[in-house]
Amino acid sequence: MIIVSHRGPFTFVRRPDGSFEARRGAGGVVSALGPLLAGQGHLWVAAAMTDGDRDALREGAAGSDEIDVVLLDIDPALHRLHYDVISNSVLWFLHHDLFDLPRRPRFDQRFREAWEAYVEVNRIFARAVTDRAADGDVVLVQDYQLALVPGIIRVARPDLRVLHFNHTPFCGPDAIRVLPDMAARELCASMGGGPAGFHTERWAARYRASVQEVLGFEPPAFVASFGPDRVALEQVAASPETATALEVLEAQVGDRRLLLRTDRIEPSKNIVRGFLAYDLLLEQHPEWRDRVTFVALLYPSRESLLEYLAYGQEVEQAAARVNERWARDDWLPVIVDSRDDYPRSVAGLRRYDVLLVNPMKDGLNLVAKEGPMVNQSDGVLCLSREAGAFDELGDAALAVHPYDLEQTAATLHAALSMDPAERRTRAATLKERAGARTAHDWLVDQLRACGVDVDSVS
Amino acid sequence: MIIVSHRGPFTFVRRPDGSFEARRGAGGVVSALGPLLAGQGHLWVAAAMTDGDRDALREGAAGSDEIDVVLLDIDPALHRLHYDVISNSVLWFLHHDLFDLPRRPRFDQRFREAWEAYVEVNRIFARAVTDRAADGDVVLVQDYQLALVPGIIRVARPDLRVLHFNHTPFCGPDAIRVLPDMAARELCASMGGGPAGFHTERWAARYRASVQEVLGFEPPAFVASFGPDRVALEQVAASPETATALEVLEAQVGDRRLLLRTDRIEPSKNIVRGFLAYDLLLEQHPEWRDRVTFVALLYPSRESLLEYLAYGQEVEQAAARVNERWARDDWLPVIVDSRDDYPRSVAGLRRYDVLLVNPMKDGLNLVAKEGPMVNQSDGVLCLSREAGAFDELGDAALAVHPYDLEQTAATLHAALSMDPAERRTRAATLKERAGARTAHDWLVDQLRACGVDVDSVS
Numbered sequence: 001m002i003i004v005s006h007r008g009p010f011t012f013v014r015r016p017d018g019s020f021e022a023r024r025g026a027g028g029v030v031s032a033l034g035p036l037l038a039g040q041g042h043l044w045v046a047a048a049m050t051d052g053d054r055d056a057l058r059e060g061a062a063g064s065d066e067i068d069v070v071l072l073d074i075d076p077a078l079h080r081l082h083y084d085v086i087s088n089s090v091l092w093f094l095h096h097d098l099f100d101l102p103r104r105p106r107f108d109q110r111f112r113e114a115w116e117a118y119v120e121v122n123r124i125f126a127r128a129v130t131d132r133a134a135d136g137d138v139v140l141v142q143d144y145q146l147a148l149v150p151g152i153i154r155v156a157r158p159d160l161r162v163l164h165f166n167h168t169p170f171c172g173p174d175a176i177r178v179l180p181d182m183a184a185r186e187l188c189a190s191m192g193g194g195p196a197g198f199h200t201e202r203w204a205a206r207y208r209a210s211v212q213e214v215l216g217f218e219p220p221a222f223v224a225s226f227g228p229d230r231v232a233l234e235q236v237a238a239s240p241e242t243a244t245a246l247e248v249l250e251a252q253v254g255d256r257r258l259l260l261r262t263d264r265i266e267p268s269k270n271i272v273r274g275f276l277a278y279d280l281l282l283e284q285h286p287e288w289r290d291r292v293t294f295v296a297l298l299y300p301s302r303e304s305l306l307e308y309l310a311y312g313q314e315v316e317q318a319a320a321r322v323n324e325r326w327a328r329d330d331w332l333p334v335i336v337d338s339r340d341d342y343p344r345s346v347a348g349l350r351r352y353d354v355l356l357v358n359p360m361k362d363g364l365n366l367v368a369k370e371g372p373m374v375n376q377s378d379g380v381l382c383l384s385r386e387a388g389a390f391d392e393l394g395d396a397a398l399a400v401h402p403y404d405l406e407q408t409a410a411t412l413h414a415a416l417s418m419d420p421a422e423r424r425t426r427a428a429t430l431k432e433r434a435g436a437r438t439a440h441d442w443l444v445d446q447l448r449a450c451g452v453d454v455d456s457v458s
Numbered sequence: 459m460i461i462v463s464h465r466g467p468f469t470f471v472r473r474p475d476g477s478f479e480a481r482r483g484a485g486g487v488v489s490a491l492g493p494l495l496a497g498q499g500h501l502w503v504a505a506a507m508t509d510g511d512r513d514a515l516r517e518g519a520a521g522s523d524e525i526d527v528v529l530l531d532i533d534p535a536l537h538r539l540h541y542d543v544i545s546n547s548v549l550w551f552l553h554h555d556l557f558d559l560p561r562r563p564r565f566d567q568r569f570r571e572a573w574e575a576y577v578e579v580n581r582i583f584a585r586a587v588t589d590r591a592a593d594g595d596v597v598l599v600q601d602y603q604l605a606l607v608p609g610i611i612r613v614a615r616p617d618l619r620v621l622h623f624n625h626t627p628f629c630g631p632d633a634i635r636v637l638p639d640m641a642a643r644e645l646c647a648s649m650g651g652g653p654a655g656f657h658t659e660r661w662a663a664r665y666r667a668s669v670q671e672v673l674g675f676e677p678p679a680f681v682a683s684f685g686p687d688r689v690a691l692e693q694v695a696a697s698p699e700t701a702t703a704l705e706v707l708e709a710q711v712g713d714r715r716l717l718l719r720t721d722r723i724e725p726s727k728n729i730v731r732g733f734l735a736y737d738l739l740l741e742q743h744p745e746w747r748d749r750v751t752f753v754a755l756l757y758p759s760r761e762s763l764l765e766y767l768a769y770g771q772e773v774e775q776a777a778a779r780v781n782e783r784w785a786r787d788d789w790l791p792v793i794v795d796s797r798d799d800y801p802r803s804v805a806g807l808r809r810y811d812v813l814l815v816n817p818m819k820d821g822l823n824l825v826a827k828e829g830p831m832v833n834q835s836d837g838v839l840c841l842s843r844e845a846g847a848f849d850e851l852g853d854a855a856l857a858v859h860p861y862d863l864e865q866t867a868a869t870l871h872a873a874l875s876m877d878p879a880e881r882r883t884r885a886a887t888l889k890e891r892a893g894a895r896t897a898h899d900w901l902v903d904q905l906r907a908c909g910v911d912v913d914s915v916s
Contacts, residue, residue, distance in 0.1 A: 097632070100558035101818055102725035102769065106734060107862040172632050174555070174664070177844070180862045206632070267560035276564060311560065360559060386635070404565040404638045 001042045002129055005142035008046025009034040009067055012056035020056040022064040038066040045070045045128045070128055081117035084304055087145040095168045096268040096361045107180050115183055126152035135159050138450045143167045151190025161450040165197035168363040172206045173213035184214045192219030195449040199225040199364040199388035224445030227437045228370045237374045241343035249347050257292040257416055260352035262345045264301035267311045270360045270402050275318040277408035282326050285413050290331045297345050298338050352379045354415040358400045364388040372430035378423040380415035396429035459500045460587055463600035466504025467492040467525055470514035478514040480522040496524040503528045503586045528586055539575030542762055545603040553626045554726040554819045565638050573641055584610035593617050596908045601625045609648025619908040623655035626821040630664045631671035642672045650677030653907040657683040657822040657846035682903035685895045686828045695832045699801035707805050715750040715874055718810035720803045722759035725769045728818045728860050733776040735866035740784050743871050748789045755803050756796045810837040812873040816858045822846040830888035836881040838873035854887035
């Protein structure tokens with residue numbers, strides 16, 4: 001079996017003695033698959049992402065005892081066009097409805113050049129597979145950065161069993177028409193040439209309708225969500241770092257209710273509207289003033305893109321406005337923390353009374369499962385119905401309409417006011433459902449979609 | 459038969475002697491239906507839009523010998539919420555994909571208040587119908603400003619045969635989820651309770667999918683486009699005003715090719731990208747410098763909305779940038795004319811070599827039919843495939859991808875370079891198709907959708 005993903009399972013960091021340490025990387029796919037594949041003789045193809053990765057690669061040290069990793073050293077200028085321009089500024093925007101369409105996108109020669117770079121990087125990944133794959137190998141290609149890899153592999157090596165799994169939403173048939181024709185066709189032809197997987201039926205349905213629109217046929221698609229790595233999560237939850245972070249958090253919150261969110265600073269996460277809804281809650285329900293603290297643990301993301309820097313400023317301003325309006329001497333209504341501190345996030349998840357997850361659109365949203373899995377306060381989950389995880393957690397969570405501030409404020413009020421018995425029942429259901437689908441299940445579903453006899457691998 | 463539309467067939471203007479003149483109003487529905495209904499004893503219900511309308515109404519002079527008009531005097535504050543806020547800033551934006559979703563909309567109490575105003579104005583229209591309709595009358599309700607009227611009428615007067623005809627595109631099932639739930643349900647329930655008409659099958663399909671998403675059933679929908687009023691258009695074309703405008707135009711353009719557009723200043727018309735594509739054309743094809751003039755006849759629109767003022771500035775800046783970059787002493791590459799001068803528009807339509815109609819989305823786009831109908835230069839039509847009219851004119855026009863500047867520039871080049879024989883053939887086909895569907899056909903289709911025995915009215 002060969003896994004192909006943009007980001008690999010390890011980041012290589014040079015030790016003081018000159019050797020390299022293989023650190024488990026961030027990202028949903030990695031944390032889901034890494035532990036499963038360790039020591040099984042599978043191959044993982046990914047791009048070198050850091051200077052450490054590239055140094056280790058050049059010195060022949062980009063290996064690991066756990067997983068056989070093939071890191072690809074991609075020309076930085078080419079990689080930037082592939083990643084920043086096409087993957088993150090076009091495809092991500094398209095799948096999450098982030099374009100201000102009267103103004104963007106404007107497809108011109110620069111788009112064509114960047115698209116050629118996207119094709120070329122996808123070819124480099126495909127070649128790394130076709131050069132190494134044994135007859136009949138299963139190849140699991142991950143996510144929107146590598147959407148053309150399956151198509152290229154199928155032409156070069158018809159013996160391989162290739163699928164694509166998309167971790168984002170997929171745009172609908174109106175939005176796919178925004179892409180230049182040749183790009184839309186290339187994308188749909190590559191993904192549609194074999195099974196394509198999604199975290200929920202909603203994205204699979206949009207994908208089918210889009211391929212139907214562009215190519216005139218309905219492609220095969222399957223649904224397979226995954227869940228957090230419970231063991232790893234509980235290890236962090238039990239760590240001294242988390243215990244310390246929890247103490248700090250308790251001191252900040254005191255005997256108030258803790259309303260929590262933890263997200264990358266990313267427009268689709270809908271962070272600004274979250275603060276606006278909280279502002280509305282404090283306005284409409286004076287009883288919550290000084291009785292709740294909104295802690296937002298936010299991780300800077302894609303800072304090379306102007307759109308993300310601008311959105312980050314809007315987030316800060318929205319939080320500041322809430323504080324200016326409602327703060328009292330001894331109460332700060334919103335605490336924004338943008339340090340990259342995972343134990344602090346886990347401490348927050350352990351302790352929240354209400355967890356707000358209100359994306360405009362989200363392929364799955366792992367936080368919506370991680371929270372209920374480790375929470376110890378019978379916390380209430382307020383979850384956007386536009387997150388893939390909503391289809392699994394649904395009625396045990398409180399549904400959030402991400403564009404409707406009044407509905408969101410009313411949902412927060414309902415969550416904060418919920419009686420202990422209902423909190424307990426819902427939290428128990430959420431905990432069960434959050435753990436119902438493991439990375440193993442997800443992997444097995446992918447193998448089944450490739451026609452593998454699963455008993456031989458599970 | 460009762461027609462219900464937001465804007466009526468006449469605007470009342472006070473004469474110097476104190477009496478009122480009923481002037482034929484602007485707008486597609488009016489120019490299509492007005493001449494058909496004159497003197498037939500039908501009723502037309504519409505809002506008083508101007509001070510003249512309201513004055514004529516109060517003085518009992520808001521009548522006409524031609525059509526029996528009922529003008530409604532709506533409280534200005536209520537009307538503003540109905541029209542500016544809900545109709546034009548929410549529903550229009552939704553149906554044309556104009557929202558910058560990470561930032562807008564933000565549905566709060568103000569939206570609720572405005573929605574109540576929208577409901578109330580729709581009730582006022584419905585009541586005007588139910589108070590006057592005879593048993594079994596056919597009621598044809600027009601457009602997105604009055605989407606709740608059919609539902610209200612059906613409850614009050616089940617004997618009436620009511621339909622809704624939507625002149626805009628209709629949003630798809632992802633976009634309808636952006637609306638607050640109760641608004642989406644109310645809208646879909648009203649339109650879905652009877653036949654709903656659209657200019658093209660694409661909008662009908664989106665509408666069916668949206669109602670299916672919101673209410674869980676597939677509603678009846680039909681397709682019926684219309685065409686320009688040929689007689690009225692040819693009258694204007696033959697007028698001395700048009701002849702004068704044509705002379706002015708000829709003097710401006712000289713022996714250069716005339717590239718024309720004429721639109722309201724409206725983000726969905728995609729005017730900025732039109733200039734950017736022209737800029738790209740001049741960059742990539744030096745042979746067109748000083749050989750073509752882009753005349754843009756633009757009508758200010760909805761100037762009470764900030765978004766429209768901002769877009770108007772972007773339009774001006776884009777035109778200015780092209781002129782700064784390419785102008786020569788005796789050649790202005792872009793001429794923007796924002797005077798409200800209909801004969802000048804008709805002169806432009808008569809004379810263009812290439813007509814650019816590149817909306818992001820457009821219910822029908824009447825200019826794409828008016829142009830070929832009166833053009834005398836075997837002009838080439840470059841038409842967005844996202845305009846409803848594209849489905850009728852299709853392969854006789856050159857298809858424009860509205861987001862793809864390079865494709866648009868290449869299409870303009872192909873249009874400007876087309877040999878005379880192909881121009882002639884295409885222009886003849888376009889002329890035929892542009893006139894193929896009349897307002898009468900459109901009216902008959904609506905009556906048929908209401909179950910009327912059409913022979914008795916046609």
